[in-house]
Every structure is written in C-alpha cells, then in structure tokens.
Amino acid sequence: DAGVTQSPTHLIKTRGQQVTLRCSPISGHKSVSWYQQVLGQGPQFIFQYYEKEERGRGNFPDRFSARQFPNYSSELNVNALLLGDSALYLCASSLTFNPGQGPEAFFGQGTRLTVV
Amino acid sequence: AQTVTQSQPEMSVQEAETVTLSCTYDTSESDYYLFWYKQPPSRQMILVIRQEAYKQQNATENRFSVNFQKAAKSFSLKISDSQLGDAAMYFCAYRSDDYGGSQGNLIFGKGTKLSVKP
Numbered sequence: 001d002a003g004v005t006q007s008p009t010h011l012i013k014t015r016g017q018q019v020t021l022r023c024s025p026i027s028g029h030k031s032v033s034w035y036q037q038v039l040g041q042g043p044q045f046i047f048q049y050y051e052k053e054e055r056g057r058g059n060f061p062d063r064f065s066a067r068q069f070p071n072y073s074s075e076l077n078v079n080a081l082l083l084g085d086s087a088l089y090l091c092a093s094s095l096t097f098n099p100g101q102g103p104e105a106f107f108g109q110g111t112r113l114t115v116v
Numbered sequence: 117a118q119t120v121t122q123s124q125p126e127m128s129v130q131e132a133e134t135v136t137l138s139c140t141y142d143t144s145e146s147d148y149y150l151f152w153y154k155q156p157p158s159r160q161m162i163l164v165i166r167q168e169a170y171k172q173q174n175a176t177e178n179r180f181s182v183n184f185q186k187a188a189k190s191f192s193l194k195i196s197d198s199q200l201g202d203a204a205m206y207f208c209a210y211r212s213d214d215y216g217g218s219q220g221n222l223i224f225g226k227g228t229k230l231s232v233k234p
C-alpha cells in the first residue's frame with residue numbers, strides 16, 4: 001500500500017506569488033492535516049480536514065487556506081508569499097478525526113518551499 | 117494550551133549502547149496520547165512509538181521503549197543497542213483525546229538531534 005504522497009517535493013517561488021501543495025492520504029484514511037516545519041523547529045499545525053470539512057485551524061494568517069476533495073486528497077494554498085513562509089510543509093493522514101479510533105498520524109515526505 | 121518541551125537539542129551515543137531522550141509536557145487534560153517520531157535527513161516523519169495516557173504500562177517496540185510518568189508529565193524514549201540508522205531528529209508529540217474541538221492536531225517539541233558514533 002502506498003503511504004502519504006505529497007507533490008511537488010521541492011518548490012521555489014518569488015515573494016508575492018501564490019503556491020498550491022498537494023497531498024494524497026493513505027488509502028482508507030479520511031482525515032488530512034497540514035503542518036509547517038521551519039528549519040530547526042518542530043512542526044506547527046496549520047489545518048485539519050475530515051470528510052471535506054475543516055475541523056481545526058492553527059495560528060496562521062488568512063493567506064493560508066486548504067480544502068479536501070471527495071477522494072480525501074487535499075490541497076494547501078498560500079497566497080502573497082513572504083520570505084518567512086519558506087519551510088517544509090508536511091501532510092499527515094489519520095484514519096478518522098476521532099483519536100479513539102486511531103490516534104496515529106502518518107506523514108508524507110513533505111514539500112520544501114523556498115521563497116526568494 | 118498544551119506544550120511539549122524537549123530540553124536536549126543534541127545527544128550522542130556509541131553504537132550498540134543505550135541512550136535516553138527526554139520530553140516533558142504540560143496539560144490539564146487527563147486523556148491524551150503521546151508519541152515519539154523520528155525524522156531522518158530524508159525528511160519523512162516516522163512514527164516510533166505511542167503511549168495512551170490511561171495505560172500505566174510503558175509502551176515498547178523492539179529496541180525502543182518509553183518511561184511514561186503521568187504525574188510528573190514526563191515521557192522519555194530509551195533506545196537500546198543503538199544502530200547507525202537511528203541517527204535522526206527525534207520529536208516528542210502530544211495529541212488530545214478530546215476531538216470535540218480543534219484538538220485533533222499534534223503538538224510537537226523542538227526536537228533532539230541524535231548522533232550515533234561507530
């Protein structure tokens with residue numbers, strides 16, 4: 001079985017541009033979460049989606065948005081890119097939103113975004 | 117709000133020896149999950165071990181075991197018979213068992229970089 005897949009693996013954008021990152025969860029997993037990992041830090045929570053609905057949002061500006069599709073894949077969009085948005089963006093999939101039914105999150109390899 | 121603290125930015129261990137990585141957390145909740153993730157240079161977060169707060173027995177996965185002290189809010193990872201492939205960043209993470217709010221996310225510490233010397 002395929003794990004969590006993310007695309008692209010690397011991306012270079014210019015300040016002010018917009019970017020879309022993509023994630024496909026593990027087959028059978030219905031919850032997708034997005035995290036931002038700045039160099040030297042632990043991942044920070046951005047969004048969680050379950051059954052196409054936003055179920056949680058971290059402390060990120062409105063420039064960040066996401067959505068989940070009927071096949072449970074997800075996109076993360078970032079508008080008006082800033083230099084500080086340069087980071088590794090990680091996608092994680094979980095079985096459900098209810099941790100009692102499976103609390104583990106499984107991560108993809110991430111998308112390395114560089115803003116110049 | 118919950119917080120996770122890893123006080124050891126870097127650790128080093130000799131191959132075949134044992135090393136313990138420390139993690140403390142702060143929460144007012146009684147039900148939660150704790151995890152250790154490994155992040156090698158390939159960047160992918162790999163789940164190492166998980167612990168349910170309601171379980172008194174410490175979790176074990178092959179060479180990896182935890183020392184979970186709920187009252188002290190401590191969750192350390194012990195790696196026995198260290199191997200070169202264990203070299204990586206290790207992150208401690210917390211997840212609430214309350215999914216009624218926006219509690220489905222993981223809260224991570226800043227990580228500990230583990231080096232393994234041959």
